[in-house]
Amino acid sequence: MTYKNSFREYLGKHGLKATRQREVILDAFLSAGSHLSTEELYRTIREKNPGIGYATVHRTLKLLAESGLAAQRHFGDGHTRYECSSEEQHHDHLICTVCGTIIEFENPGIERLQEQVAARHGFVIEQHRLEIYGRCAGCLVKKEKKQAI
Ligand SMILES: [Zn+2]
Ligand SMILES: [Zn+2]
Ligand SMILES: [Zn+2]
Structure with missing residues (x-):
């Protein structure tokens, strides 16, 4: 099961749609590297996808954390940061x-x-x-x- 499929499955289970925006955000998250704050990911996405709002990025990252596919980190600078989470990693x-x-x-x-x-x-x-x-x-x-x- 790939990371993306796991997320789609999680969305399905919770009656949420795997929208194109969510897919774009997931792609950006996976390719952007570790320890990103919502703000940083949003800035990266905005360059190519000006239609995606900060709130959508925020909600999608929260969903990823709830699904267990991402871990939230707090490193004392007041930002919530996200990174991929899995046992092997x-x-x-x-x-x-x-x-x-x-x-x-x-x-x-x-x-x-x-x-x-x-x-x-x-x-x-x-x-x-x-x-x-x-x-x-x-x-x-x-x-x-x-x-x-
Ligand atoms: Zn890390
Ligand atoms: Zn230093
Ligand atoms: Zn350890």
């Missing part, structure tokens, strides 16, 4: 608090440790998100330069 995030850069990483060791911690508490993990906040390499260099002056 699990990753965690390093977030720069200065420039907002988001770095994705995957570390089997960390994943295993989390399982161990949960098991120790008789806890079964359904999902998790690990977000580490700090300064990216680029911002650290800038800071050092400023101090040198």
Whole structure:
């Protein structure tokens, strides 16, 4: 089952139509990369599809999140961001608090440790998100330069 078919199926189940606008938004979402805010996706879509409004983009992203095909992320800058979500694509995030850069990483060791911690508490993990906040390499260099002056 492809991602698109899953979304169509979800819409069908909820009595919603797979309109052309929704398809356009889904395509844009899938090709635009990760961690997009509604505003950013809307701006991308508007270039080629001026007829699609912000509200439609907003609603479609919410539907994607409700269907489980997208995950909502909040990285502390006041924006809700969306990314594709699936088991195979699990990753965690390093977030720069200065420039907002988001770095994705995957570390089997960390994943295993989390399982161990949960098991120790008789806890079964359904999902998790690990977000580490700090300064990216680029911002650290800038800071050092400023101090040198
Ligand atoms: Zn993880
Ligand atoms: Zn940075
Ligand atoms: Zn991500």
